[in-house]
Amino acid sequence: MSAIMVQSRVKLAVVLALVAALAGLVLFLIHRHLIRPLEMMDEALSALRAGAPVKPFAPAAMREIGAVEGAIGQLREVMHENEKARQQLIFPATTDDLTGMFNRRHCMALAEEEVKRAQRYDRPVCVTMADLDFFKQVNDRYGHAVGDLVLTSISELLTKTLRQSDCACRYGGEKLAFLLSETSLVEAHRLAERLRHRVAKNPLQLSDGVCLPITLSRGLAGRQPRIADDVPQASR
Incomplete structure (x- = not known):
């Protein structure tokens, strides 16, 4: 068992x-x-x-x-x-065909949103406008092809100089605009001067050996936090 x-x-x-x-x-x-x-x-x-x-x-x-x-x-x-x-x-609707920078319409939309955000959270924001000096004379003397070359070379130079958070656009013709978020007027002035000096130090070498100097004039304005109301709101 x-x-x-x-x-x-x-x-x-x-x-x-x-x-x-x-x-x-x-x-x-x-x-x-x-x-x-x-x-x-x-x-x-x-x-x-x-x-x-x-x-x-x-x-x-x-x-x-x-x-x-x-x-x-x-x-x-x-x-x-x-x-x-x-x-x-999206790319052709927001980008300038010649320079590859944002176009005016897209820059205005970005600026509107950034200003609203800065006002809501009381943060600084600055806008810099720049003109290429004597650009009409360049077109008249050397032709529009050289004028286009000036714009494209300036676009490449500015892209390397600006910060990743900055927004650059071709506002129209030879006019450029830069949207600088989270940037005080002092910082924006320093950046604008760096852009101006870098452009001036990099003349365009044409195929016939001509060295074409390029300069730009700029102005800036910005919104500062309320605690900095004593800071000037525009500079030239």
């Missing part, structure tokens, strides 16, 4: 072990082929909502999961193409 009981216990233990192994295998397969793909889909959808890149899915074993992953992949491609199309529409 005791031997039979021992054999029964052994058989029961073996059966329980087999059941546990089978249950573990089933859970592993469910996690690998169902739960994990669903988690990856959720991560992909969250990334799409945030505009972040989505990693491609590994091939799924289940047909239904694969179909859903394929649909998400198609959605990712459609959103990517839509974003490219949106950027292609």
Whole structure:
């Protein structure tokens, strides 16, 4: 009787072990082929909502999961193409074709938003306007192609000089504008002088050997926090 009981216990233990192994295998397969793909889909959808890149899915074993992953992949491609199309529409609407700087309309919109933000939080903001000196004479003497070359070279020089937070635009013709957020009048004056000196120190070398000096005149105005109301609101 005791031997039979021992054999029964052994058989029961073996059966329980087999059941546990089978249950573990089933859970592993469910996690690998169902739960994990669903988690990856959720991560992909969250990334799409945030505009972040989505990693491609590994091939799924289940047909239904694969179909859903394929649909998400198609959605990712459609959103990517839509974003490219949106950027292609935004760029010409906000950018000057010749210089690559922002155009007047976009600069005015940015300035309006920045002034509102500065007023709301009582923060400083400055605007600098600059004119290229004797630009009409350059066009009349050397032609508009050289005038365009002057503008493009100035744009490249200013882009390297300005801070990343500054906004530069071609306001019209030879007129340029710079939106300087979180900048006091003293800091804006220092930056404007640095721009003016750098432009003056970099004359344009023409193909025929002519060295064309370039200078600009500038003015600035700004909004200062209320605690600095005694600071002059404009400088030339």
